[in-house]
Amino acid sequence: MESIDVLMLCPMISYLEQELQRRYNVLKLWTAPEKSQFIKDHSATIRAIVGDGGHGADAEMIEALPRLEILSSNSVGVDKIDLKKCREKGIRVTYTPDVLNDEVADLAIGLILAVLRRLCASDRYVRSGKWKKGDFKLTTKFTGKTVGIIGLGRIGMAIAKRAEAFNCPICYFSRTEKPDTKYKYYPSVLELASNCQILVVACSLTAESRHIVNREVMNALGPKGVLINIGRGPHVDEPELVSALVEGRLGGAGLDVYEHEPEVPEELFSLENVVLLPHVGTATVETRKAMADLVVGNLEAHFSNKPLLTPLV
Amino acid sequence: MASDQATTPPPPPLPEIQSHDLSQVIVLHPPPVFNYFMDLFSKKFHLLKAWESPLPLHEFLTNHAHSAQAMLCSGTGPSISADIIRLLPSLRLVATTSAGLNHIDLTECRNRGISIANAGEAFSEDVADLAVGLLIDVFRKVSASDRYVRHGLWATKGDYPLGSKLGGKRIGIVGLGSIGFQVAKRLEAFGCNISYNSRKRKDFVSYPFYTNVCELAANSDVLIICCGLTEQTRHMINREVLLALGKEGVIVNIGRGAIIHEKELVQCLVQGEIGGAGLDVFENEPDVPKELFELDNVVLAPHMAVFTTESFEDLCDLMIGNLEAFFSKKPLLSPVMNE
Numbered sequence: 001m002e003s004i005d006v007l008m009l010c011p012m013i014s015y016l017e018q019e020l021q022r023r024y025n026v027l028k029l030w031t032a033p034e035k036s037q038f039i040k041d042h043s044a045t046i047r048a049i050v051g052d053g054g055h056g057a058d059a060e061m062i063e064a065l066p067r068l069e070i071l072s073s074n075s076v077g078v079d080k081i082d083l084k085k086c087r088e089k090g091i092r093v094t095y096t097p098d099v100l101n102d103e104v105a106d107l108a109i110g111l112i113l114a115v116l117r118r119l120c121a122s123d124r125y126v127r128s129g130k131w132k133k134g135d136f137k138l139t140t141k142f143t144g145k146t147v148g149i150i151g152l153g154r155i156g157m158a159i160a161k162r163a164e165a166f167n168c169p170i171c172y173f174s175r176t177e178k179p180d181t182k183y184k185y186y187p188s189v190l191e192l193a194s195n196c197q198i199l200v201v202a203c204s205l206t207a208e209s210r211h212i213v214n215r216e217v218m219n220a221l222g223p224k225g226v227l228i229n230i231g232r233g234p235h236v237d238e239p240e241l242v243s244a245l246v247e248g249r250l251g252g253a254g255l256d257v258y259e260h261e262p263e264v265p266e267e268l269f270s271l272e273n274v275v276l277l278p279h280v281g282t283a284t285v286e287t288r289k290a291m292a293d294l295v296v297g298n299l300e301a302h303f304s305n306k307p308l309l310t311p312l313v
Numbered sequence: 314m315a316s317d318q319a320t321t322p323p324p325p326p327l328p329e330i331q332s333h334d335l336s337q338v339i340v341l342h343p344p345p346v347f348n349y350f351m352d353l354f355s356k357k358f359h360l361l362k363a364w365e366s367p368l369p370l371h372e373f374l375t376n377h378a379h380s381a382q383a384m385l386c387s388g389t390g391p392s393i394s395a396d397i398i399r400l401l402p403s404l405r406l407v408a409t410t411s412a413g414l415n416h417i418d419l420t421e422c423r424n425r426g427i428s429i430a431n432a433g434e435a436f437s438e439d440v441a442d443l444a445v446g447l448l449i450d451v452f453r454k455v456s457a458s459d460r461y462v463r464h465g466l467w468a469t470k471g472d473y474p475l476g477s478k479l480g481g482k483r484i485g486i487v488g489l490g491s492i493g494f495q496v497a498k499r500l501e502a503f504g505c506n507i508s509y510n511s512r513k514r515k516d517f518v519s520y521p522f523y524t525n526v527c528e529l530a531a532n533s534d535v536l537i538i539c540c541g542l543t544e545q546t547r548h549m550i551n552r553e554v555l556l557a558l559g560k561e562g563v564i565v566n567i568g569r570g571a572i573i574h575e576k577e578l579v580q581c582l583v584q585g586e587i588g589g590a591g592l593d594v595f596e597n598e599p600d601v602p603k604e605l606f607e608l609d610n611v612v613l614a615p616h617m618a619v620f621t622t623e624s625f626e627d628l629c630d631l632m633i634g635n636l637e638a639f640f641s642k643k644p645l646l647s648p649v650m651n652e
Contacts, residue, residue, distance in 0.1 A: 013475075102478075102479075102480045102503070102504060103478060103480075106449060106452075106453065106478075106479050106480065106503055107449070107453055107455075109445075109449065109503075110446065110449035110450060110453055110455050111455070113442060113443075113445065113446030113449065113450075114446060114450065114455050114456070114459075117442065117443055117446055117617075117621075119446050119447070119450055119455065119456060119612065119614065120455065120456045120459040120460075122613075122614050122615055122617060123450075123456040123612055123613050123614065124460075125615055126601055126613040126614065126615050127606050127613060131598075131599040131601070131615040132599050132600070135345060135348075135615065135616075135617070135620070136614075136615045136617045136620060137620070138349070138620050138621055138622045138625060139617070139620060139621050139622075140621055140622060140623070141438070141439055141442070141621040141622070141623040141624065142442045142446075143438040143439070143441075143442055144438075161502055162499075162502045162503060164502065165498055165499045165501065165502035166438075166442065166499060167438075261467075262467040262468045263468060264462055264467065264468075269463045275455065275459050276459050276462040276463060277455065277458050277459060277462065278458055278461060278462050278467040278472060278473050279472075280453065280454070280458060280473060280476065283453075283472070283473070283475050283476055284452075284453070284475055284476045284477050284478040285475045285476075285477060285478070286477070286478040287478060288475060
């Protein structure tokens with residue numbers, strides 16, 4: 001049987017690399033001295049791409065690969081893939097929904113608690129010996145605070161379910177109101193921000209949702225409000241976020257994503273009311289394995305003419 | 314002519330509430346709420362502030378607290394020992410701002426018919442929230458990776474090592490009181506499986522009950538210490554229990570430091586016999602074993618589980634309420650029942 005060429009866009013966990021290498025001829029784009037030349041050199045044989053949340057295929061790459069049949073993304077976020085182009089050309093796109101909902105939701109709550117209760121700041125306080133000189137300051141209670149969720153999809157619902165266990169009233173903004181939930185709907189992010197104390201970004205990144213959290217929204221959330229971003233960096237106007245935090249117009253932030261990862265605005269490093277994580281929403285051994293299994297499973301299904309496991313296109 | 318102007322005489326001064334008109338409350342050492350709300354207490358009670366006196370404590374009590382019927386204390390400061398109680402012949406109430414009672418000689422109080430009021434359930438939610446926060450932090454390496462980002466390492470060294478999934482993990486709660494129950498309720502929403510060990514089985518839950526803490530540890534991925542410190546629970550969590558918990562196991566302590574044998578805990582962590590720890594309390598606060606500072610799988614907090622504005626405000630209301638009830642011979646708001 002002919003060996004299938006699969007273009008891998010970036011390094012991933014070794015389990016995934018190994019499983020791909022056992023089945024296919026894996027071409028590692030990041031090892032190429034010149035990427036566009038590498039793609040040209042293999043354009044006649046590449047039938048599949050494996051990317052992730054930060055690495056997808058734009059129109060140019062898709063056009064350069066006439067034999068491309070499927071893009072299997074190791075992520076649930078697909079904002080880096082030109083989905084329209086894929087549809088036009090009949091290229092299948094698969095992603096990794098559901099296996100990571102709980103993981104991301106757990107982290108969202110972890111960020112809320114870390115910001116409100118100053119977990120990272122107080123861990124630093126102990127490690128630096130400051131506790132010997134006096135008690136840490138008072139922080140803010142989480143239980144019972146109103147949580148506003150932008151995007152009540154699978155991840156948003158998982159966050160809501162957890163926050164409810166802390167007796168938090170839940171409200172949300174979504175493109176369309178969800179008829180079968182008991183949570184309060186607001187028709188705009190601005191109204192949502194004006195009516196909650198903790199605002200969580202949990203929607204997908206599209207042209208409409210870019211900078212959905214802007215200066216006005218942050219001002220509405222206010223000096224006692226906290227912003228949690230487990231979506232995509234570009235959901236939030238980052239320079240505005242920095243000034244809102246530095247000036248105290250926004251009470252705090254827990255961030256897992258940034259506009260230009262892995263760059264993180266250094267002005268945030270000295271702020272105690274901010275928690276900064278290196279895009280670890282799905283970063284557990286168990287979840288990354290489950291995602292990898294989906295990536296490989298989708299490719300296997302495609303190349304044996306079976307129904308795809310988790311198609312998007 | 315200026316002197317023709319009729320000037321209204323100034324109103325007579327309002328009678329000042331003399332502090333000796335207020336009921337006396339002896340306070341040996343300022344409880345943490347006093348850093349924020351002492352004036353609320355001073356307005357209502359005559360506080361006998363032992364810590365402000367140059368006299369040694371025994372002298373102060375003998376000379377100044379003879380008629381004090383009520384005491385306000387906390388977990389910090391001198392223990393309310395039998396010796397101290399004996400120097401307070403009029404004492405009928407000890408109100409502590411803590412939930413814990415390990416600093417009070419309960420037997421002496423019982424023998425003398427002294428009532429005790431504590432923080433009741435005022436803190437349970439905040440303490441439970443912190444326990445969950447610490448647990449997520451350890452599993453998902455929140456504080457460790459926040460440090461990583463702040464040191465500029467994400468850009469230079471790449472992704473941080475993977476954490477561990479919380480969902481589906483078996484949580485062993487040690488002490489299913491008010492706090493333990495709130496912890497269980499929260500972690501259920503994360504898809505965790507709850508079991509517990511307590512002095513007595515609790516009828517209102519269907520979680521599996523283990524009669525001994527070692528067996529609980531052997532059947533759990535996580536132990537969360539939510540019980541009080543007593544003679545029975547001192548050093549209850551020792552090397553045997555930690556080894557039963559295992560190399561992937563995580564322990565969270567929001568109870569009292571001395572419930573865990575700290576030296577053995579440190580050894581187990583350093584040797585990799587357990588997977589990680591989230592600790593808000595220590596045997597000898599504010600001293601923390603420095604070996605823990607080298608470990609990224611340990612999250613350290615400065616005994617702050619109850620340190621929220623909301624809890625302190627609630628606590629203030631509750632303590633003032635208890636004292637007012639006591640002095641007007643009404644039932645206490647949060648009495649500690651003899652068990």
